Amino acid sequence: MSFFDDISYRTLLGRAVGYSVVLFGGEAAYAEGIRRIVGVGPDKIEMAVGKKLLVIEGGGLTIDELEGGSVIVKGRITGVYER
Secondary structure, three states, X not given: OOHHXXXXXXXXXXXXXXXXXXXXXXXXXXXXXXXXXXXXXXXXXXXXXXXXXXXXXXXXXXXXXXXXXXXXXXXXXXXXXXX
């Protein structure tokens, strides 16, 4: 069981939440549950998470790693939201 699966099970009674994001001091973000990358730019990265978009905003953003529905974004992160 992954870290996020364990947290989901303990806090949400096992219900799937679609995606999960962990921020690291405003300099990196790790996300699971990504279906595809929709847009990439130095100030905004958009990723499909089911029927919604997960948006990471900031400056100098890059995708450092992308594998199996997980992504690591590095740069100066100023906001994370869904729309």
